[in-house]
Amino acid sequence: MRAKALPRNGAIGLCSPSHIPLYEAAPGQEVPRSWEYKNIIQSMEKEGFRVVQADNLYKTTWGYLASDQERGADLNQLAADPSVDCILFGGGEGAPEMPPYLDFELFRRNPKRICSYSDGTTILNAVWATTGLETYYGQNPTVFTGWTDYNRRHFEGHILGGRMAVHEKNSPWLCLNPGTAEGVLTGGYTMNFALLLGTKHFPVDLREPHILFLEDHEMFGGEDHVSAMLGYIEQSEFMSSVTGVIFGNYADHPCPNLYARLKLLGERHGIPVVYCDDFGHGENHAILPIGRRAQLDADRLELSYLS
Structure with missing residues (x-):
């Protein structure tokens, strides 16, 4: 709706x-x-x-x-x-x-x-x-x-407006694990999303594929904190429905340890993973529609909307 x-x-x-x-x-x-x-x-x-x-x-x-x-x-x-x-x-x-x-x-x-x-x-x-x-x-x-x-x-x-047909980028995208995925977009700030999983107020259909977008920032927690939140999400039943991951701005400098952790997530679950600075707590505040069906192409570094 x-x-x-x-x-x-x-x-x-x-x-x-x-x-x-x-x-x-x-x-x-x-x-x-x-x-x-x-x-x-x-x-x-x-x-x-x-x-x-x-x-x-x-x-x-x-x-x-x-x-x-x-x-x-x-x-x-x-x-x-x-x-x-x-x-x-x-x-x-x-x-x-x-x-x-x-x-x-x-x-x-x-x-x-x-x-x-x-x-x-x-x-x-x-x-x-x-x-x-x-x-x-x-x-x-x-x-x-x-x-x-x-x-x-x-x-x-x-x-x-009505709806954007494709996500407009404003930063370089990094492919951390290749592939394509389709699913319903959901996600947000890493800790809040993790805390919501398993509660009665997040009654998602796990038979439905989901593209998960997440963001965090170094001013709130180190890479160890982000890794812990990712680990919590990975242990949830929800993870079985995740077909791809987009991670937003974490810092204004390269974060090789975070990139490696996100790459590991993609390899463990066999899903595409990308990193970008388009959304989060930095200068760029792209909007991502929760509940909209989308396609993530990590090889071409594109997010397009299907509905």
Whole structure:
């Protein structure tokens, strides 16, 4: 199931399941740029979008986050609001607490394009696996305050437009294990995806082939951490359905140990594996549609969409 595209004068719903945003930082207060929402909202409005802020967006009930019930209520509020065309939220920590509080029937009855990245992996995959609604991995609200041409083309192609026919690249791709694969795209930030496996909120059909995309970053964990997460995924029943793997940006320098670990994964399971810097926590924020059927050609270094 695919929701209608976001109209160019449509409404974007903002919530924050993974961090406490501020509308505007106080003088001298240092907060991450992605957590200060005044510029984000003004940038969206300048482009002609209406912004709907969820009721609990700025709540600090738990000190480090709004409560799990408040954050879940915000997601449900935006899903139910007929004036909201797209739901957009960023990362942090906390999204794994959300699935028990999501009214998946609301998302099924009111399909809209939902986009996030990083910690949002949990929500995007739970919504898709439970409802069949295609969701979108790769961007957060901050992109509006500093568009690159590449990131804008992906937003316009996947959120404003119908569907991209092929993945547009913006970095060299490395073939770590050759071959071709077809399957339904799913994945996201490595730890979040691993934590979701085996839970009742990720009811995937293991008879269906899947192309798994993953990303991590050296600022969050070393190559040993990534290897441990890959090992966990490999031990899951889900791995039997994986026909190919795409790994996104980990660092702005070559990572031969990571490449070797990904190559080993491909050889162990007899599947193609590629590495690129198109998506993740770097400068490039390509969007990958979770739930869309695709073909990965590791020999030609291409990802194309089949549906």
